[in-house]
Amino acid sequence: MNVHETQGPEAAEAEVQIRTGQLRLHRAEDFEGMRRAGRLVAELLDMLAPLVKPGVLTDDLDRLAYEFTMDHGAVPACLFYRGYGRTTCISVNHVVCHGVPGGRSNLVLREGDIANIDATVKLDGWHGDSSRMYPVGQVAPRAQRLLDITHECLTRGVAAVKPGARFSDIGQAIQSYAHAHRCSVVEDFCGHGIGRLFHDAPSVLHYDASASREPGARSQANIEMRPGMFFTIEPMINLGRKEVKVLNDGWTAVTRDKSLSAQYEHSVGVTEDGVEVFTYSPAGLDKPGSRP
Ligand code: MF3
Numbered sequence: 001m002n003v004h005e006t007q008g009p010e011a012a013e014a015e016v017q018i019r020t021g022q023l024r025l026h027r028a029e030d031f032e033g034m035r036r037a038g039r040l041v042a043e044l045l046d047m048l049a050p051l052v053k054p055g056v057l058t059d060d061l062d063r064l065a066y067e068f069t070m071d072h073g074a075v076p077a078c079l080f081y082r083g084y085g086r087t088t089c090i091s092v093n094h095v096v097c098h099g100v101p102g103g104r105s106n107l108v109l110r111e112g113d114i115a116n117i118d119a120t121v122k123l124d125g126w127h128g129d130s131s132r133m134y135p136v137g138q139v140a141p142r143a144q145r146l147l148d149i150t151h152e153c154l155t156r157g158v159a160a161v162k163p164g165a166r167f168s169d170i171g172q173a174i175q176s177y178a179h180a181h182r183c184s185v186v187e188d189f190c191g192h193g194i195g196r197l198f199h200d201a202p203s204v205l206h207y208d209a210s211a212s213r214e215p216g217a218r219s220q221a222n223i224e225m226r227p228g229m230f231f232t233i234e235p236m237i238n239l240g241r242k243e244v245k246v247l248n249d250g251w252t253a254v255t256r257d258k259s260l261s262a263q264y265e266h267s268v269g270v271t272e273d274g275v276e277v278f279t280y281s282p283a284g285l286d287k288p289g290s291r292p
C-alpha cells in the first residue's frame with residue numbers, strides 16, 4: 001500500500017483510530033473468516049508455483065489466478081481497486097511492487113528473473129493478502145541472496161508481533177536485518193490493517209519510524225498491538241538504494257537505481273499470546289527456492 005494514500009470513505013474513521021491507538025479488534029469468528037481467506041490466497045500462490053517458468057506470459061498467470069479465485073467462491077480484491085484492472089500484481093527484478101501483468105515490458109518471464117506475485121482474495125467478506133517471490137529457472141546467486149534476506153525480514157517482522165509490542169518493533173526487526181546485510185528497506189509502500197476492509201488502519205511501516213520526523217509515521221509506529229488486530233507485513237527490500245519511482249502507467253513502482261527488489265507478504269492476526277499467520281502455504285512453499 002502507498003504510504004501517502006488516504007483510505008476512501010473510511011479515512012476519517014481510520015484517522016481517529018490511529019490518533020487514539022484504538023484499532024479495530026476482531027473476535028474468534030472473525031479469525032475463522034481470515035483463516036479461510038488466507039488459506040485460499042495461499043493455495044492460489046501454490047497453484048501458480050509450478051507454472052512460473054521461462055517463457056510464461058504474465059497475463060496467463062493472472063488469468064489463472066482470476067479463474068482460481070472465482071472457482072473458489074471468492075472475488076479478486078485488486079480487480080477494479082482504484083482503477084486497477086488485474087487480479088494480481090507481478091513485479092519482476094527491479095520492479096518493487098504493483099507490476100501490471102501483461103503490461104508493456106512485463107509480458108513474459110525469462111530465465112533468471114525473480115518475480116513477485118501478489119494476490120488478494122475476498123472470501124465471505126474477509127480479505128486474504130499475500131505475496132511470494134518466484135525464481136524463474138536458475139537465478140544468479142545475488143538474486144537468491146536477496147530472496148533469502150527478504151524472506152528472513154518477513155519472518156522477523158512476524159516474530160515481533162504479540163500483545164503489548166509496538167508496530168515500530170516490526171519495522172526495527174526488518175530494518176536491522178536488512179541493513180546488517182547491506183540491503184535497503186523501501187519506505188514509500190507499507191503493510192496495512194486488513195479484514196473486512198482490504199486496506200485499513202494502521203500503515204505498517206517496514207522501517208524504524210520511532211524517530212521519524214513525520215509525526216504520522218511516528219504515531220502509527222507507536223501503537224501497541226492487542227489481540228484481535230489484523231494486518232499485513234510486506235517488506236520490500238532492495239539490493240541497492242531505497243528510493244523508488246512510479247512509472248507512467250500510474251502503478252509500476254521501480255527502484256530508481258534499477259537495483260533488484262524483492263517482497264514477501266503475509267496477513268496476520270494478533271492472538272492472546274502472539275501471532276497467527278493466515279497465509280502460510282499449505283504445500284510448504286513459503287521459503288525462497290522451495291520447488292513444488
Ligand atoms: N496486494 C497489494 C497489497 O499488498 C495491493 C495491490 S493494489 C493493486 O496491498 F491495486 F495494485 F492491486
Ligand code: CO
Nearest residue numbers: 001129232234
Ligand atoms: Co497488502
Ligand code: CO
Nearest residue numbers: 118119129130
Ligand atoms: Co498484497
